Amino acid sequence: MTTTLKTPTNVQRCRVVLYEGSGSDVFSPDDRFTLFSSLLEKGHSVTLANGNGEVGSGDGSPLVVVGRFNEDFPSDSLQTSDDATICVQNVCGLATDKIIETVETAVESLGDAPPKKWKPWFPVIDFDRCTNCMQCLSFCLFDVYAVDKKEQITVQNQEKCKTDCPACSRVCPEVAILFPKYGKGPINGDVVRESDIQREAMKVDISALLGGDIYASLRERQSDARKRFSTERDESRALIERKRCLKKLQGDLDIPDEVLMSLPSVGDIQERADRAKAKMEKRLARSQTVKDNAPPPSTEEWGI
C-alpha cells in the first residue's frame, strides 16, 4: 500500500528581502540576478525592496533581510514583534555564493526550510466551466476529489493525485480541469477553444472504452483472470493481464505506466462501490422519511 504525506497547508514561510534602500549600497544587476535565480531555484520567495516601486507588504511571515548596509544600520540582528520576526543580515563584502549561504542559514534559524523538490501536480478546477457533474469524482480511483458542504465538487486530497496523470481532465465534459504543469492545452490552462469543446463532445465515453462500466469491466476481467489462474496462480501474469486490460485506457487518456500499476485492487474498488451504494441508500431512506427536512449531507457522507 502506498502512503502519501499530506502537504502542510496555511504555513507561513520565510520571505527573503534584498534591501537596497537608504543606508545601504546597491547590488550590481548581475549579482541581483544571481541571487534571485539561485534563491528561487531553492524554493524561496524573494523581494527586491529599494523604494522604487511597490512590493507586497508584510503579512506576518518571517523576513530575512539582506543588504550591504552602511555603518549606521542595525545589522545582523533578530527582531521579533507581534507582526513578524525579522532577521537582518549585513552581507557587505560577501560574494554571491556566500550571501546565499548566509540566507540559507538565516532561514534555517527561523525554523523554516524550503520544501523538498517535488512537482506540484494536482487538478485545479475552473469553476467558470465546471457544471458539478461529478464525473471526475466518479472517475478518479485515488480519492482526490470530494464534495464540500455546499455540495460542490472540490479537490480535497491533492497529495493523492498521481504525478503526470491528467486522466480526470480528459473525462471532464466541460474541459474544466487544469493541470498547470501539463505540457499541452487546454489542460495546462490555455484558453479553451471551440475545437476543444467539440473534441470533448465527440470523445468516446469512458464507460465505452472498456465496453461498459469501468468498475464492472475490471471486476469481470478479474473474475475471468481468477478462473484462468485458479490452476496456475502467477502474480506476474496477473499484473501483465491487468496492464493489458488497461492499455486502451492508457492510450486514450495519457495515463503513465506507474499510475496504472498502482491502481487500487478490484477488492478496494468493490468496497468503495459498496460504501457509496450504502451511503446513497441511507440518504434516500432519510429523505423519504424526513421529507428533506434533514440537514444537508456532510462532506464525510458525500466523500466516497
Add this chain to the structure above:
Amino acid sequence: MSGTNASKNGQSGGARGSGSQRIVYCNCSYAKVVPLETKSEVLSKLCASGVAFDSVADLCEMSARKDPALKRIAGSGDVKIAACFPRAVKWLFHAAGAPLPETGVDVLNMREQSAEEIVPLLLNGTTIKEPNA
C-alpha cells in the same frame, strides 16, 4: 481579471492610474514547463531595471500549500504577474482560498509570450530611477 485579456491579446491592460502596480514574478521552479530562456531573460531584465518587485519560486507549490502569501499578493491592489496561462493562475489562487480580484490584475504568460513582449508590459507605467537616487 484584466490580465486574461492582456495575455491573450499580447497587449497590456495599461498602466492603471498612478502606475504603481506591483510586479510579481513566478519562477516555476518545480517543473520545466516555462522556457528557461524566457524566464531567465524576464528575471534578468527585472533585476537590471532597478524596479522593486516580488518573486516566488512556484505559484503551483504555493497553491498546494495554501500559502497565506497568496492572499497578500491577491489582496494588495493592482498587480502584474509574470507566470503562465492566466486561466491557470486565476484558478490556482482560487484553489488556495485567495481569489484574485476581477480588475487590476494583469497576468503575463511566459509559456507563450516572449521576454521581449513581457518585460515592457511588466515595466509599463513604472518610473524607473536609479536605486538610492
